[in-house]
Amino acid sequence: MIKKRLEECLDQCFSRGVERGLWSETARESYAVEVPKHEGQGDYATNMAMVIAGQEKKATGKKVNPRQVAKQLVELLADHGELFAEIAVAGPGFINFFMKPAVWQAVLPVVCAANESFGLAAEKNNKRVLVEFVSANPTGPLSIGHGRQAVLGDTVSRLLEAAGYEVEREYYYNDAGRQMRVLGESTRARYLELLDLPAEFPEDGYQGEYIYDIARELIAEKGDSLRDVVEVTPFKEQAERAIFKDINATLERLGIHFDRYYNEHSLYEEGHIDDVVAGLRAKGLVYEKDKAVWFKTTEFGQNQDRVIIKSSGEPTYRLPDIAYHREKFKRGYDWMVDIFGADHIATVPDVLAGIRALGYDDSRVTVILHQFVTLMRDGKQVKMSTRKANFITVDELLDEVGPDVMRFFFLMRKADSQLEFDLNLATEQSRDNPVFYVQYGHARLASIIRKADEQGLRAGKISDADLGLLVEPEEENILKAIAAYPALVQQAAHDLEPHRIVFYLQELAGLFHSYYNKHRFISEDRELTMARLWLGQGLRIVLGNGLRLLGMTAPDKM
RNA sequence: GCGCCCGUAGCUCAGCUGGAUAGAGCAACGGACUUCUAAUCCGUAGGCCGCAGGUUCGAAUCCUGCCGGGCGUACCA
Numbered sequence: 001m002i003k004k005r006l007e008e009c010l011d012q013c014f015s016r017g018v019e020r021g022l023w024s025e026t027a028r029e030s031y032a033v034e035v036p037k038h039e040g041q042g043d044y045a046t047n048m049a050m051v052i053a054g055q056e057k058k059a060t061g062k063k064v065n066p067r068q069v070a071k072q073l074v075e076l077l078a079d080h081g082e083l084f085a086e087i088a089v090a091g092p093g094f095i096n097f098f099m100k101p102a103v104w105q106a107v108l109p110v111v112c113a114a115n116e117s118f119g120l121a122a123e124k125n126n127k128r129v130l131v132e133f134v135s136a137n138p139t140g141p142l143s144i145g146h147g148r149q150a151v152l153g154d155t156v157s158r159l160l161e162a163a164g165y166e167v168e169r170e171y172y173y174n175d176a177g178r179q180m181r182v183l184g185e186s187t188r189a190r191y192l193e194l195l196d197l198p199a200e201f202p203e204d205g206y207q208g209e210y211i212y213d214i215a216r217e218l219i220a221e222k223g224d225s226l227r228d229v230v231e232v233t234p235f236k237e238q239a240e241r242a243i244f245k246d247i248n249a250t251l252e253r254l255g256i257h258f259d260r261y262y263n264e265h266s267l268y269e270e271g272h273i274d275d276v277v278a279g280l281r282a283k284g285l286v287y288e289k290d291k292a293v294w295f296k297t298t299e300f301g302q303n304q305d306r307v308i309i310k311s312s313g314e315p316t317y318r319l320p321d322i323a324y325h326r327e328k329f330k331r332g333y334d335w336m337v338d339i340f341g342a343d344h345i346a347t348v349p350d351v352l353a354g355i356r357a358l359g360y361d362d363s364r365v366t367v368i369l370h371q372f373v374t375l376m377r378d379g380k381q382v383k384m385s386t387r388k389a390n391f392i393t394v395d396e397l398l399d400e401v402g403p404d405v406m407r408f409f410f411l412m413r414k415a416d417s418q419l420e421f422d423l424n425l426a427t428e429q430s431r432d433n434p435v436f437y438v439q440y441g442h443a444r445l446a447s448i449i450r451k452a453d454e455q456g457l458r459a460g461k462i463s464d465a466d467l468g469l470l471v472e473p474e475e476e477n478i479l480k481a482i483a484a485y486p487a488l489v490q491q492a493a494h495d496l497e498p499h500r501i502v503f504y505l506q507e508l509a510g511l512f513h514s515y516y517n518k519h520r521f522i523s524e525d526r527e528l529t530m531a532r533l534w535l536g537q538g539l540r541i542v543l544g545n546g547l548r549l550l551g552m553t554a555p556d557k558m
Numbered sequence: 559g560c561g562c563c564c565g566u567a568g569c570u571c572a573g574c575u576g577g578a579u580a581g582a583g584c585a586a587c588g589g590a591c592u593u594c595u596a597a598u599c600c601g602u603a604g605g606c607c608g609c610a611g612g613u614u615c616g617a618a619u620c621c622u623g624c625c626g627g628g629c630g631u632a633c634c635a
Contacts, residue, residue, distance in 0.1 A: 030575090032574090032575075032576095032577085034574075034577085035574095036577095036578075037573095037577095037578080037579085037580080037581085038578070038579065041578070045577090045578085047576095047577060050577085050615075050616090053615085054614090054615080066615080090578075091577090091578050092577085092578075092615060092616075093615090094577080094578065137635075174635075177634085177635070178634070178635090179634080179635070290633080291633090292633050293633095294633095302561090303560070303561080303631095304631090306632095307632080307633045308633095309633085310633035311633060312633075314633085316632085316633065316634085316635090317634075317635045321635090341629090342562085342563070342628080342629050342630080343629060343630070343635090344629095344630090344635080345561085345562055345563085345629065345630055345631090346561090346562095346629095346630055346631065346632090347635080348562090349561090349562095369562080369563075369629095371563065371564075371628075371629080372628075372629075374628095412570090412571080413570090413571070413572095414571095414572085416563060416564070417563085417564065417571075418563085418564070418627095418628065418629095420569095420570065420571090422570080425570095425584090432583085432584065432585095432597095433597080434583070434584095436597050437583090437597075437598090439597090440595080440597050440598075441598095443595075443597090444594085444595055444597095444598085447594070447595055448594050448595090449594095450594095451594050452594080488574095491574070495574080497574095499572085500572090500574080503571095503572060503573095503582080506582080506583080507582080510582085510583095513598055513599065514598090514599065514600090516594085516595095516598075516599080517590085517596090517598065517599040517600080518599080518600090520593070520594065521594060522594050523594095536594095557595090558595080558597070
């Protein structure tokens with residue numbers, strides 16, 4: 001919030017320089033304001049002078065001294081004395097800004113007044129965004145990889161909501177294809193097996209224990225009445241119902257809810273599949289070869305064309321995916337975010353090409369591809385396979401670590417990175433676990449505030465407290481960190497990067513724990529106590545808001 | 559072979575649209591509980607940012623090539 005004010009200042013300054021003919025308009029927007037890494041370089045720094053000097057050199061061919069430009073800028077800034085304690089030109093031409101302590105202290109009343117809405121966008125931006133994630137076909141329980149995706153998708157959604165978007169969460173699935181047929185056959189085989197009837201288990205069938213559970217339910221409901229049924233449908237449907245129920249129960253445990261489940265089937269029923277093919281055909285982008293229908297993806301920069309309808313007459317996955325995305329466009333979203341596992345990378349260019357071919361703007365689609373999760377136990381990698389069912393499910397993991405730990409662990413890495421999930425660390429609930437570090441900070445603060453309430457402190461309003469007493473370096477650092485929170489949320493939302501919130505919370509908790517061990521909140525000094533209690537309140541609010549933003553709990557006691 | 563992602567401290571990873579002297583946690587070592595929760599804190603040590611070039615005032619960050627790991631490269635999804 002302070003940074004924004006500084007940026008506005010600098011923008012004005014820039015304009016005034018243009019008016020006076022000191023430099024030209026071209027350098028606007030391309031300079032940066034950032035927090036320097038090292039102490040002594042101020043609270044903020046800008047490379048503005050160097051950027052201007054570079055631009056001027058390019059435009060006029062004459063050498064311009066960045067430090068000279070910096071000095072001119074500083075002169076133009078002179079009348080903002082209420083913000084700055086000191087402004088210095090340093091190094092090759094950086095301008096370092098040292099803010100007055102009162103600037104930082106002033107964030108506290110804002111935080112306390114906003115409370116749980118601190119960090120949320122002040123107003124809705126009237127933009128609708130669709131987030132598609134999980135989208136696992138109902139062939140078995142959610143695996144760890146799905147878990148990462150579920151948590152990532154839900155948290156991205158929460159971030160976007162915090163940034164003022166209207167968000168819809170959607171789950172796309174297919175209960176028609178080959179996979180589901182094999183699932184039905186697997187169920188039938190188990191059903192017959194349990195009835196002591198001859199059964200042939202499909203070669204590539206689903207071997208998980210859960211298939212037996214489904215078969216048992218079927219026997220409980222229908223006895224052996226299905227023993228001679230040739231159709232696989234009743235088995236498939238039973239399995240689908242049971243598995244979806246299971247998946248939803250798992251998602252529920254993680255606090256994840258979808259606004260819509262979109263069945264691929266409806267794309268066929270409503271004619272969208274045929275329609276897409278016709279649309280592509282009309283543009284001359286499909287052709288027949290070897291009895292299959294091909295989409296000219298080479299026209300969109302790919303190295304080979306792709307089959308969209310097999311010689312058997314069945315579409316490949318690409319076609320419904322394209323049709324589905326076209327339906328999303330028709331629904332009129334401003335932004336569509338897809339979250340896929342890295343194994344789906346091949347579909348992305350095809351879908352985007354299809355969308356562009358049909359005349360839509362594919363830049364409104366952002367695909368987050370997350371890398372795989374490697375599960376580590378006792379320092380060794382656990383190999384997993386869905387079909388053979390030797391994988392750890394999200395449910396099993398939740399039994400061991402609970403939703404808070406799981407969410408945090410899945411968000412600790414950026415999506416691009418492979419994520420190493422250390423089962424020992426996550427399940428031990430040891431003190432090394434960073435989840436507790438942050439939550440403990442919140443609980444500790446809540447405890448202090450309880451204590452203060454018991455002693456009848458904290459009666460007054462924040463406007464009665466003398467926040468000017470918060471002058472310790474640790475206090476100033478905490479205030480700065482708090483002030484940075486709203487911009488961080490907006491940036492993390494914009495970049496779809498929840499891991500930044502995770503890192504921020506660890507850092508903020510660290511600042512607090514460190515401060516706690518050095519200074520006392522409650523002391524003989526009544527005025528100082530009041531000021532520090534408000535600081536504690538501000539900290540508690542931000543830690544709590546951050547945790548909840550990640551879908552976690554912020555405990556008052558631990 | 560081709561495409562995408564990754565390569566940063568012993569391990570797991572941050573590093574915002576290029577910025578000043580590269581960071582955190584864990585592990586290692588040494589300290590701190592008559593004090594608001596020790597699930598905490600303080601200190602020490604640890605680095606040719608995979609390698610080689612290039613772009614420029616300035617590169618972990620951008621470009622090219624190579625090396626190593628992952629995922630794709632289906633008329634599977």
